Amino acid sequence: xxxxxxxxxxxxxxxxxxxxxxxxxxxxxxxxxxxxxxxxxxxxxxxxxxxxxxxxxxxxxxxxxxxxxxxxxxxxxxxxxxxxxxxxxxxxxxxxxxxxxxxxxxxxxxxxxxxxxxxxxxxxxxxxxxxxxxxxxxxxxxxxxxxxxxxxxxxxxxxxxxxxxxxxxxxxxxxxxxxxxxxxxxxxxxxxxxxxxxxxxxxxxxxxxxxxxxxxxxxxxxxxxxxxxxxxxxxxxxxxxxxxxxxx
Amino acid sequence: xxxxxxxxxxxxxxxxxxxxxxxxxxxxxxxxxxxxxxxxxxxxxxxxxxxxxxxxxxxxxxxxxxxxxxxxxxxxxxxxxxxxxxxxxxxxxxxxxxxxxxxxxxxxxxxxxxxxxxxxxxxxxxxxxxxxxxxxxxxxxxxxxxxxxxxxxxxxxxxxxxxxxxxxxxxxxxxxxxxxxxxxxxxxxxxxxxxxxxxxxxxxxxxxxxxxxxxxxxxxxxxxxxxxxxxxxxxxxxxxxxxxxxxx
DNA sequence: TGTCTTCCGTGAACGCCGTTAACCGTAAAT
DNA sequence: ATTTACGGTTAACGGCGTTCACGGAAGACA
Numbered sequence: 001x002x003x004x005x006x007x008x009x010x011x012x013x014x015x016x017x018x019x020x021x022x023x024x025x026x027x028x029x030x031x032x033x034x035x036x037x038x039x040x041x042x043x044x045x046x047x048x049x050x051x052x053x054x055x056x057x058x059x060x061x062x063x064x065x066x067x068x069x070x071x072x073x074x075x076x077x078x079x080x081x082x083x084x085x086x087x088x089x090x091x092x093x094x095x096x097x098x099x100x101x102x103x104x105x106x107x108x109x110x111x112x113x114x115x116x117x118x119x120x121x122x123x124x125x126x127x128x129x130x131x132x133x134x135x136x137x138x139x140x141x142x143x144x145x146x147x148x149x150x151x152x153x154x155x156x157x158x159x160x161x162x163x164x165x166x167x168x169x170x171x172x173x174x175x176x177x178x179x180x181x182x183x184x185x186x187x188x189x190x191x192x193x194x195x196x197x198x199x200x201x202x203x204x205x206x207x208x209x210x211x212x213x214x215x216x217x218x219x220x221x222x223x224x225x226x227x228x229x230x231x232x233x234x235x236x237x238x239x240x241x242x243x244x245x246x247x248x
Numbered sequence: 249x250x251x252x253x254x255x256x257x258x259x260x261x262x263x264x265x266x267x268x269x270x271x272x273x274x275x276x277x278x279x280x281x282x283x284x285x286x287x288x289x290x291x292x293x294x295x296x297x298x299x300x301x302x303x304x305x306x307x308x309x310x311x312x313x314x315x316x317x318x319x320x321x322x323x324x325x326x327x328x329x330x331x332x333x334x335x336x337x338x339x340x341x342x343x344x345x346x347x348x349x350x351x352x353x354x355x356x357x358x359x360x361x362x363x364x365x366x367x368x369x370x371x372x373x374x375x376x377x378x379x380x381x382x383x384x385x386x387x388x389x390x391x392x393x394x395x396x397x398x399x400x401x402x403x404x405x406x407x408x409x410x411x412x413x414x415x416x417x418x419x420x421x422x423x424x425x426x427x428x429x430x431x432x433x434x435x436x437x438x439x440x441x442x443x444x445x446x447x448x449x450x451x452x453x454x455x456x457x458x459x460x461x462x463x464x465x466x467x468x469x470x471x472x473x474x475x476x477x478x479x480x481x482x483x484x485x486x487x488x489x490x491x492x493x494x495x496x
Numbered sequence: 497t498g499t500c501t502t503c504c505g506t507g508a509a510c511g512c513c514g515t516t517a518a519c520c521g522t523a524a525a526t
Numbered sequence: 527a528t529t530t531a532c533g534g535t536t537a538a539c540g541g542c543g544t545t546c547a548c549g550g551a552a553g554a555c556a
Contacts, residue, residue, distance in 0.1 A: 007524070007532080014533095033513065045514080047534055055514060105363065113361055115353065115452055127454065160462035169456040189455065193465055196454065197445015204363055206375065206444060207437065208417040214408035217441055224472075255503075255553070262504095281542065293543080295505055303543060 011051075015061070017041055018051060022062040023069075026106040034058065063111045064129070070100050070111070071131040077245070078139075086142035087231055091222065091238045093139065094195060095245035097132070098218055101199045108203055112196065133171030133192075140188050140229075141176055149230030151183040161186065187228065194221050215246040259299075263309070265289055266299060270310040271317075274354040282306065311359045312377070318348050318359070319379040325493070326387075334390035335479055339470070339486045341387065342443060343493035345380070346466055349447045356451055360444065381419030381440075388436050388477075389424055397478030399431040409434065435476065442469050463494040 004012070021040040025032050034055055035045045052058045077096045078089040101108035143149075154162040165182045168174065170189065177184060198221045202212045211217060222242055226235045252260070269288040273280050282303055283293045300306045325344045326337040349356035391397075402410040413430045416422065418437065425432060446469045450460045459465060470490055474483045 005524085011532095031513090034515090035513065043533090044535065046516080046536090049515080050533055109363070112454060113448075113452055115357070158462055158464050158467075161459055161464045164456050164458035164462075169458075189459065190465070190468060193446060193449050193455070193469075196449050198441060200361075200448050201441050201444050204361055206360060207441070208412050210408055210412040210417075211437065214406055214412075216406050216409045217438070219406075220438060221441075253553085259503095279542090282544090283542065291504095292506065294507085294545080297544080298504055 015051060018048070018058070019062055019065045022058070023066065023107065026062075026110065027104065029106070032059070032062070032110075059110065059114070063114065064131075066107045067111050068131045070097070070107070071135045073100060074132070074135060081241075084146070086139050086146060087229070087234060087238060088241055090136070090139045090143065091241050092245050093136070094222070095218075095242055097195070098199050098202070098215075098246075101203050105203045108199070113200060113204075128169055128171050130171040134173070136192065137170075137172040137188060138176075140184075140191070143229060143231075144181075144184060147230055149187070149228070151181065151187045153183050157183065157186060191225055191229070194225060197221075218246070219243075263299060266296070266306070267310055267313045270306070271314065271355065274310075274358065275352065277354070280307070280310070280358075307358065307362070311362065312379075314355045315359050316379045318345070318355070319383045321348060322380070322383060329489075332394070334387050334394060335477070335482060335486060336489055338384070338387045338391065339489050340493050341384070342470070343466075343490055345443070346447050346450070346463075346494075349451050353451045356447070361448060361452075376417055376419050378419040382421070384440065385418075385420040385436060386424075388432075388439070391477060391479075392429075392432060395478055397435070397476070399429065399435045401431050405431065405434060439473055439477070442473060445469075466494070467491075 018037060018041070021037045022032055024040065025036055030036060034048050037058070038045045038048050048058070052061060074093040074096045078093050081088040081092055083089075101112075154165060157165070165185050168185055170185070172185070172188075198217050201207055202217065205212065207217070219239065219242060223235070223239065226232065226238060231238060266285060266289070269285045270280055272288065273284055278284060282296050285306070286293045286296050296306070300309060322341040322344045326341050329336040329340055331337075349360075402413060405413070413433050416433055418433070420433070420436075446465050449455055450465065453460065455465070467487065467490060471483070471487065474480065474486060479486060
């Protein structure tokens with residue numbers, strides 16, 4: 001772990017600049033293309049091939065960094081809530097996640113609505129490396145540690161699901177899950193599905209825009225989920241917390 | 249309403265061929281491009297501009313027709329269920345919807361994961377014209393007619409939502425909704441959100457592939473929804489029906 | 497029937513795009 | 527001091543959406 005040489009530092013800075021330029025393009029609504037990124041950096045397109053092997057690899061790189069940045073945004077907002085209130089932090093994080101998706105729909109689309117199935121292993125690994133995934137799972141685990149909620153046992157689930165949960169392909173440090181409580185992952189996964197579903201629907205706009213803007217879809221999704229996470233008696237407090245963060 | 253002239257018939261046939269060629273490309277995993285579509289039809293790209301004003305308009309046309317075709321596929325499968333069992337037909341339709349999305353992920357993406365917000369009015373109108381939307385809403389209305397389920401009153405909902413439900417921007421013939429029961433739409437919309445969310449998540453693959461394949465996500469979504477549609481006592485029958493259609 | 501017009505196709509061209517190849521100065525490594 | 531690796535260049539290929547000028551053929555109409 002020696003100090004990075006000058007060349008290495010320069011290279012890292014170039015990567016950072018690539019990501020910066022790419023995100024600027026996305027934010028401005030322009031097309032993300034190698035030529036546009038290169039142009040914004042003051043060099044020509046072929047030069048970028050010294051850093052990424054293809055356009056798809058650029059997309060993957062940018063997607064990973066965007067996910068990291070979005071997670072940091074959630075973490076910063078969550079710090080306004082005491083660390084001993086992981087449920088509050090989760091609610092705030094979910095609200096920030098939604099706001100981010102609405103403010104930066106192209107960034108959100110790049111990360112979460114790019115097919116992960118058909119492409120190569122790189123994107124596959126992204127599935128288990130997702131920073132946001134680890135972040136959400138950590139909060140959920142903290143919640144469970146503080147106030148365990150019920151979850152199905154592996155043998156109550158469909159065999160294929162039980163099998164998948166034994167060596168799961170999701171962004172979580174599996175040793176953090178207490179032994180005999182793998183069924184908890186099923187709750188986590190379904191919660192993620194609910195969050196992902198609502199936000200994706202809203203971003204793609206397959207719904208009356210006034211309803212999207214109101215946030216009612218999101219609120220009602222959360223209202224359904226709080227009891228399942230053992231938060232029935234805190235529902236009122238958490239819904240108020242959500243309301244105060246929906247605009248942001 | 250006179251008979252269509254020869255020219256008109258020819259033009260319609262050309263449109264149909266455009267859609268046919270486009271869908272072939274999508275199914276084969278090739279890129280959907282004006283040149284590729286034209287080439288498959290035995291003509292050059294500029295010729296297509298006699299039929300569509302731009303690439304985006306081609307996409308919209310194809311998306312609309314794909315939605316129609318997917319709906320027909322659902323309707324055909326639903327015919328195996330008696331007409332006096334709209335709940336059964338809904339379950340079968342939802343299962344077929346999911347199968348279609350998995351078998352033709354590119355078609356599904358084109359229709360349901362293309363941003364509708366930022367583009368022009370054409371796509372906006374698609375929102376209320378969606379064939380599949382009308383189909384689902386018809387089934388839900390039939391279910392309610394046969395066996396009414398509870399729904400919130402307008403004044404129990406958030407004002408913005410209540411406002412939106414008075415003149416909704418969704419694919420439904422509003423006069424079919426009984427007076428004083430507009431709140432029903434809120435149930436419909438949330439049900440659609442749940443279906444859309446799960447299927448989109450599965451198609452984009454942001455989840456362990458073994459869990460996607462098992463269909464457990466979909467089953468559990470349905471299990472949560474049956475009671476809300478007043479089908480608690482038919483849950484067992486309908487879940488069995490779902491299981492028998494999940495593979496298809 | 498003959499003329500006029502509308503429709504539907506063409507080829508050429510423009511400016512984008514991703515990608516490859518050959519080339520070269522400079523900074524690091526030896 | 528020499529070699530090597532790195533990071534950039536220009537030129538070019540094929541493909542994309544799109545526009546334009548052109549022409550033939552089919553329908554409309556006298």
